[in-house]
Amino acid sequence: MNGELVLVALIIIGLIGRSPIITTAACILLIVKLLTLQRYLPSIERRGMELGLLFLTLAVLVPFASGRVQTKDVVSALTSWVGWVALAGGAVAAYLNSRGLEMLKLDPQLIVGIVIGSIVGILFLRGIPVGPLMAAGLTALFLKIIQLLAGK
Template identity: 70%
Template sequence: MMTGELILVGLIVIGLIGRSPIIATAACVLLAVKLLHLSRFLPSIERRGLELGLLFLTLSVLVPFASGKVQMKELIAAFNTWPGWLALIGGAVAAYMNAKGLDLLKLDPQMVVGLVIGSIFGIIFLRGIPVGPLMAAGITAILYKLFKLMSGG
């Protein structure tokens, strides 16, 4: 077995132990792609995978609007209460951080390794939940800028 496959098997095991089915499933899919000699699709998955993931995430978030679970009064209430305003601000800050994370991942795709290992660490030892590499990259981008600022670089 080659190094790539061994790493994927390791990620499957870590994902299972760390209660992260998304990591385990993603590693399984990629391992299947490799073992079925479909590696020609890996560049497309790499290039478009994040966009597809964001599309499905956005779809799942918008379902309450499409299904009618969120009515106009709830939408208006978001602008009339402190919790509503805090949620709007939180959403805007999260979107900004995700954009910075995406920029960072584009500059240094190898950073994903650290993000995955850090996420697994957080899941296992801090009882966290996996939110994906984009938010982790956004936080990393902000920490990186703070570190550069504090170190004078």
């Protein structure tokens, strides 16, 4: 029953905060629970991020498939300083994602803070929840900085 109450609270928070992603996700999970389809929750947990990243990647690559981005655009992006900064940003993000995944494997209870922090970011900062791994990567970076500053 506790899980259902949390999901209802997330639905309400999502509605108040005008976050259709949180509202929809919580609704889907509540339906899964109410229809006693809990046996699918581990599969959703295990494969959900992969599917989400797949669809996010598909959306990002559509301009290539549709022809809106052409070879000259790629060459231009890779020969400009802005393109090099974007390349560095992508590389750093991928590195942070790997550190985040590593940290979540070692300390899975951090996901609670990451989820709540993501909800706060969505509701109050108008953020978009595309990356629990990136949130975990940033958490790992912040923890490392704090450890360095604290001398531990």
